[in-house]
Amino acid sequence: xxxxxxxxxxxxxxxxxxxxxxxxxxxxxxxxxxxxxxxxxxxxxxxxxxxxxxxxxxxxxxxxxxxxxxxxxxxxxxxxxxxxxxxxxxxxxxxxxxxxxxxxxxxxxxxxxxxxxxxxxxxxxxxxxxxxxxxxxxxxxxxxxxxxxxxxxxxxxxxxxxxxxxxxxxxxxxxxxxxxxxxxxxxxxxxxxxxxxxxxxxxxxxxxxxxxxxxxxxxxxxxxxxxxxxxxxxxxxxxxxxxxxxxxxxxxxxxxxxxxxxxxxxxxxxxxxxxx
Numbered sequence: 247x248x249x250x251x252x253x254x255x256x257x258x259x260x261x262x263x264x265x266x267x268x269x270x271x272x273x274x275x276x277x278x279x280x281x282x283x284x285x286x287x288x289x290x291x292x293x294x295x296x297x298x299x300x301x302x303x304x305x306x307x308x309x310x311x312x313x314x315x316x317x318x319x320x321x322x323x324x325x326x327x328x329x330x331x332x333x334x335x336x337x338x339x340x341x342x343x344x345x346x347x348x349x350x351x352x353x354x355x356x357x358x359x360x361x362x363x364x365x366x367x368x369x370x371x372x373x374x375x376x377x378x379x380x381x382x383x384x385x386x387x388x389x390x391x392x393x394x395x396x397x398x399x400x401x402x403x404x405x406x407x408x409x410x411x412x413x414x415x416x417x418x419x420x421x422x423x424x425x426x427x428x429x430x431x432x433x434x435x436x437x438x439x440x441x442x443x444x445x446x447x448x449x450x451x452x453x454x455x456x457x458x459x460x461x462x463x464x465x466x467x468x469x470x471x472x473x474x475x476x477x478x479x480x481x482x483x484x485x486x487x488x489x490x491x492x493x494x495x496x497x498x499x500x501x502x503x504x505x506x507x508x509x510x511x512x513x514x515x516x517x518x519x520x521x522x
Contacts, residue, residue: 247487249518250275250497251511257504269307271515275495279314280349288345297355304356311358312457312495315349330366331384332377332408343384347391354395360456362430364402365409377408382421389424400457402430405468411441428454434463437478445486452490459499470500473517484521
């Protein structure tokens with residue numbers, strides 16, 4: 247496994263500086279969140295610009311890369327994380343799908359390990375059946391596009407979103423039944439939701455576990471905390487990762503710590519390296 251860091255914890259830094267700093271600290275992977283400054287507009291022009299900027303940064307740093315698509319206000323400056331693949335308006339779903347396709351195209355050009363994504367939360371009164379249908383229709387279109395270049399999609403269950411638990415992910419994974427559709431497991435989310443043991447999920451999903459997010463957290467509170475400030479036991483989590491010989495990235499995700507990004511990234515690395 248390789249320790250990495252998500253650039254959503256470096257939003258006050260230029261991307262060039264953030265990636266260089268992470269490599270200096272000793273991280274081996276970077277999860278690049280596609281903010282508006284990087285993929286704007288989210289179409290072919292934006293793809294070309296993002297690739298032109300990202301490819302030399304990744305090559306020069308020697309880091310592996312995962313692309314994260316959870317930027318808060320990229321598609322709607324007034325609504326966080328909207329629109330999504332489950333939005334009530336067809337135009338909103340189309341907008342999200344086009345952005346995700348663009349992310350796949352960037353990933354293909356920079357040889358990213360996967361594109362990480364989530365379902366989002368409903369913005370209308372659609373029932374669970376309707377929301378699930380919207381999501382699977384959008385994902386199947388996205389997988390058709392990803393299949394052209396062989397880019398993997400790693401789907402993340404997220405608290406307060408439509409697909410929030412591992413049980414719902416299981417249903418979704420069964421429905422998709424596609425070799426390019428796998429899992430981003432945020433171990434803090436599992437702890438927050440009391441959604442079983444992270445180590446057991448790691449063992450169960452070992453064949454499609456392509457991205458891991460790590461931070462500290464408390465039960466019942468979806469707040470990404472610095473290591474030592476929550477109540478998580480990381481020993482069994484990393485033991486499970488070692489037992490499955492996990493070859494992928496473990497990305498620190500501390501999106502509200504950009505005000506002290508360099509010190510937090512260093513402290514996180516020192517905390518986690520004992521397990522790796």
